[in-house]
Amino acid sequence: MRSTPTVAQLRAFVAVAEFQHFRDAAASLGVSQPTLSQSLLTMETNLGVQLIERNPRKVLVTADGQFLLPLARAAVDAVDAFRAAALPDSWLSGPLHLGVIPTIAPYLLPSLLPAVHLEAPDLQLHVHEDQTDRLLAGLADGRLDVAIMALPVSDARVSTEPLYDEDFVLAVPAEHGWAGATGILPSQLRDEELLFLEEGHCLREQAVEVCLSSGVANAGETNARAASLSTIVQLVSAGLGMTFLPDSAVKVETRGAQLGVARFADPAPGRRIVLVHRRTSTRSEEFEDFAEILRRSVAVGMPSVRRA
């Protein structure tokens, strides 16, 4: 009892005060909401001071909390400064060539780039957008250091670090009966016109797989050959059919488009996104830190996905 606060507890306080929201704050720290609640509560109990006032609809910092917040921030910053100074100078610095598959890049990068700039300012990030097999080739011959792609990755030369999981949803024409629907079963796709990305996109393979394993025949035999999700979404809103979208793309792609969204019944089909690097890389530990930065930026920037 009355023990000194831990760094995690101080971070919890600072984050909650910043976000005024437990769930977001927890995501930004890479922990679950109950863990954050308990960290904060433990510290408040130990110190005998209430720092945060929890109204069921609103979170706000008490007067004591306002007074203590700069001190907590200073403590956290001091610890971080120590860590930053102690890590070798080459840690997360210099050029890093990052590959990203096309069905992730446009939606992930807007939250990813600022986070990397903030947490690893010495990292010069070079982003290469390409399909899975070409990214793996790039890793193999050294043009890339790391890559973000979807499982499955069948290449024994690389190892993977989980980042997040996301569901697939269906993008349908706005006037389609399924717009806004939930609980759709894959087998119901049998009678629908389906559009797919062109060959080579892993998302296409996965969507086709979902269809085939649900008894939907002829999947993927359409003539549409869209090269990007943006293009295919245009086709959908023109009423030519429906398509699979990863959840993380919904927000951007439905913006200003005549588009409806239908959700699958649990367990919804989906995909796991991972960070990949050469198994033999000497920087594996560094890449674990990088993955953690990604996970945290994803947790706040794309709240519809599940942190791995």
Added chain:
Amino acid sequence: MRSTPTVAQLRAFVAVAEFQHFRDAAASLGVSQPTLSQSLLTMETNLGVQLIERNPRKVLVTADGQFLLPLARAAVDAVDAFRAAALPDSWLSGPLHLGVIPTIAPYLLPSLLPAVHLEAPDLQLHVHEDQTDRLLAGLADGRLDVAIMALPVSDARVSTEPLYDEDFVLAVPAEHGWAGATGILPSQLRDEELLFLEEGHCLREQAVEVCLSSGVANAGETNARAASLSTIVQLVSAGLGMTFLPDSAVKVETRGAQLGVARFADPAPGRRIVLVHRRTSTRSEEFEDFAEILRRSVAVGMPSVRRA
């Protein structure tokens, strides 16, 4: 791996750098030496930097360590500042009346007072030196807040918080054959002239008890009526007999005296020193903090005792 350092690890680094000695540093933090070693080693491993150079006979701070030490100190201080500011203002502040029995006070206070001044600067300590029963009376009627004494304490109105354990040793004339001896058995006291403190000192009761339970008859029936250990030590060095000393008194009392010391065989007789306060006190938690300050100051100031 590569996790951020904990406060305990930072404290470990600072303490080792300060003391240049693992054991002392561990004592100052109130942990065991292996615990300290591991804390430091874990942090060094996580950060990938060696902070401390361990030569088997000497401990010194590496160049990296020298550079990082101020940062670590700043981090620890920031956390402590937060804690100090967060605890209620009345915490460990204001007047505190502390009773201490006479066979402890002269040896404990020199290390105790600076430590309290350092760790609880707002505490105005009033020390009352007196015998056990009068201290208990003082606690009961409110003249005292806490007291330091030896077990057993047979008073249901108070509760006790362990501080440390210490052995008894025998102070003998310098020319006595037992000077410097170890492995003495209490039963060997049968043929020796024993001196005791006057009635009312708990140390007297305990010494007599040791003798009686070892079959040494007539113990305590001598005519000497010494009122303090300093006095009795004078009698011993004059060759009038031998006496029991608590281990913590040996260093001071043998200074400049014609005195030899003999140690008992394991398990040596001894006593447990505790902090006592009214069971009904509203400040019990505060006193636990106070006890912890005492334990730490004892661990560095009186290394011959065993922290409880």
Added chain:
DNA sequence: ACCCATGATAGGGAAACACTATCGAATGCT
């Protein structure tokens, strides 16, 4: 009146912690 969002709570499995006991190396004493 229903539903959704939010934070608190319960319970369990895993990881970290801190202790005791012991070791190996190096020094200093006789």
Added chain:
DNA sequence: AGCATTCGATAGTGTTTCCCTATCATGGGT
């Protein structure tokens, strides 16, 4: 030389803490 001592590292173990998933309670919005 030889022996005892001192110091930090290591082994092994039991406990605590941590953090997750699942669920609950409560209040506002529709």
